[in-house]
Amino acid sequence: MKPLDPRLLRHAAAARRQLCVAGAIGVAGAVLTVTQAFALADLVTRPLQASGAVRLRGPFIVLAAVLAARTVLAWAGEASAYRAASAVKSQLRRALFRRVLEVGPVRQDTGSDGDLATLATRGTDALDGYFSRFLPALITAVVTPPAVLTVLATQDPLSAVIVLVTLPLVPVFGFLLGSAAARRNREQWSTLTTLAGHFLDVVEGLTTLLVVRRATVQVAAIRRAADEHRRATMATLRLAFLSSAVLEFLTTICVALVAVAIGLRLLSGRMDLRTGLLVLILTPEVYWPLRQVAAQFHASGEGLAAAGRLTQILDTPAPAPARGAGLPVPDLTRASLRIEGLSVDYGRARPALATLDLRVTPGEHLGVAGPSGSGKSTLLAVLLGFATPSQGRVLIETADGVSGLIDLADLADLDLDAWRSQIAWVPQRPWFAARSIAENLRIARPDASDEELDQALRSADADRFVAALPGGTSFVLGEDGAPLSAGQRQRIALARAFLRDAALVLLDEPTAHLDPDSEQVVAGAVRRLARGRTVIAVAHRPALLADADRVIDLGLVTAGAVG
């Protein structure tokens, strides 16, 4: 993990801006540190050197100004850090959203939607700590030591030389000890994660434990696992803490070396007190930032890791989505679909769909059967423009009624948005926003009137249960369409399809998870929807296949036989 992730800087302009702001604050901080040391040295030594009353107004004013400026900087540093963290999070999120919509539904290796949503909202919260603690510490470590060292060189070259010689010891020892601790951590990582997850595992499995009468026995197991976890953790912590203790001891010795040299020269009168005191106040400021940056490094890890995962997703080359050359789309109410040698290969063990030839005439109701994995959903994904054929093509064939000429258009050349506007799709598990039923319906057609919504609900046989909900179509659904049953959700999805009034209807096992009664109701609605439209219905159940004009079995077709 890099302390300054270049991917983060590349993807979030706010991160670059904050780097500059924090840099300016860091430089100002270094100036204040040095100025404060001069003022304090003056305040301690001037009264001792001159007999009688000395005017100390100057140093007091300088000190007050420095302390006031530090107060303002403390505020500005943190406020700008939180502001920047929020802006960076927002910029990363937006990039993610665009990416998701650009790549479309065939996503790979980005984790579940829930994980991704958590990552995008809560996961990156740890960036607050990165910007408010680690980045300032890092900048201070870069800016302050050279600045202070320069001042030391002008005031007392000998001390500057001692510091310059001993300073590299800090990162060197830090690296050696740190890598030893990291190695120990890696060796124990597997044990540690198992033990750390044990409690959650047991709590999640509590019902299962009750069933097998082993719940009470686990109390002792939890104690035992916690104890082992403690032992294992302490073993790694002993080393990690020892390394920071050694570093602290090391810097104390380095400061002591400088102090001894000053003390000897003061005793022999070869140095004035003001310089001695100034050097003594400034010397720890060289070492301190280096230790601080190491201490904050772990605090920053979580936020950087979350941001890293996001930028990684953003940096993965997108599987080029079918963009289409933007040619106008033929009218699907009159066009046939001709699928020629269509194969789709996602690069997995076997192709998702292999060499399919198929022709669907306008108004036809085609049933598509076949075992899981035979490519039923993939066929629909290609027709929706979600998946790109690796071989073969989808042609749209329009016969000109007057001339009798046949016009062929390749799906790959068409304007995808216009193409999709002629399609209604009812997926296996339709998606619902946590909004009102009316808003959920209007996703299919934003400008639909209330009458049209009612009409669509009636056609989908959904009007009665919707009317029974408090508020009717203004009833707000919960997550995943709660509290509607699976059958009711499918009927709302069909109502969307009615609203869309599209020439081509794609159904993906709309009754797969329904009880027999709901299945009959949904099948009835599908029958009404099919009137006057071309329908391609993927189905297992006889209820839906019975209504098809023709049924092809992809398991047989792709095995070589012709459906």
Next chain:
Amino acid sequence: MRAARTARPAASRLVLGALAGAGALASGCALTATAAWLIVRASQRPEETALAFAIVGVRLFGITRPLLRYLERLVCHDAALRMLGELRATVYEHVIPLAPARLHAYRRGELLAGLVADVDAVQDLWLRVAEPVAVAALVSVFCTSLAAWLLPAGAAVLAVGLACAGVIAPLAAAACSRRAQERLAPARAALTTATLDLLRGAPDLIAAGAARAELDRVEALDDELDKIAARCASAAGIGSALAAMGAGIAVWGCARVADSAQRVGHLAGPTLAVVVLLPLAAFEALAPLPGAAVLLAHVRSAAARLFALLDEQPAVAQAAITQPLPQGPYTLALRDVRARWSAAGPLVLDGVDLVLEPGRRVAVTGASGCGKSTLGALLLRFLDPCAGSVTLGGVDLRMLCQDDVRRVIGHVADDAHVFDSDLRENLRLARPDADDARLVEALRRVGLGPWFEALPEGLATRLGQRGGALSGGERRRLALARVLLADQPIVVLDEPTEGLDPASAQAVVAELLDAASGRTVVMLTHRPEGLDLVDEILTLTGSGRLRPAPAGLRPADAAAYQDAVAARAA
């Protein structure tokens, strides 16, 4: 605060840790003070013996500071981990009688993870709140006393600065953070929901051409959140600013009073240096306090959630005097059973009668949410009826010890947990004394034979989180293998087809029922697969009663239905 009681197992270690921490920071202050005194005194060129004492002090404090800090961190982390283990065990013990009925709200994985996170958060009270506060208080008292000994006026100024940085700054930081969270939380929740909607709905939205509009919606919410966050950000720095101001007051004020005292000859040069420079070191101890104050609010809300859960009344009460388990074979009978999940909740079952003779197989169907899982919970005694009775071999379940009920009645759930352990341990949960041969036999009987043969590490194969997931069918078979090992004569098959495609669903039910042959089976399902394989099909109606299945849904009809599916697919 009840959370305070969780400290008991390691209280002495915590005190030792806090003392070591205070010692380390006090050493730092003493080091600064001694070094300042030494250097000014040296510049006056006294006899070397006059410096000997201070030289020893500098060496001593230079060593004790890192040493005591190391001790503090070790002892405190050890204490925290000890307390965490004890707290986890205690919480778990309290949660056992609440499962699963009262954990309903927590049933989904992320919420249980939230419960575990709450336990961890309560633990933070000691290591990240109480200990730093104690250390800061001790060090502040030490530094103020030292200053009072040298110059009382300096001590007064130092105390004002310390109060500003150590009391006012943390309070302000906590208040700002609370206000920010209150304002941010709704905006963040709205954005999380919208994000999830966008991610989950991407296919539907793209297909409907509504993606652009949805993106605009999410971005508007994102703007809103960012705007609120920007307003909160300016408050975020107030704690740090107040802390810096407190230090500034002390440094400047001490220099001022020291200067005045020196003018009138009340303060010698070396002592003046100590009074001026001591405040610089004193404030190091207060640095963690604003963070601790913010954390305290989190600890409080975590503790409130946790204790609210632990205060729940169990859904099942243990009888004062339990009856011994009767001899088998067992007839399970429900008579006019009414059941609800909470005293104020609606009746889910309203007059259910059911008699299960030994060896009989009954399917209970009905739409999701009609009360099938409530029926299952009654049979497993996860819930007691509010009226009527459930009897096992003629004895009311309420008179039996809960473990005895589950000695007879087993459960094959669609969400049966697979523990993050090896296959052997996952099976031996059901029968700890079973040898490998018996485990393998159970696996074969539930149709996991070929799957098991393909495992290179056999029974030592890791399952669960880190070992990879099992498919839905494998998970149910594993649960049934546990039932076979525990030799429970009655089996509740809970939604055995949920999440499976129709073809595999039929196969899984057939094999589960075959493996369970000879046992009494209650199959709760909302799908048609497997209904041809039972003796009787009953339907739970919306009004919470059990009725014979309507015509067209008898086992024979179901068989005809399955044949139709098979014919269509062939």
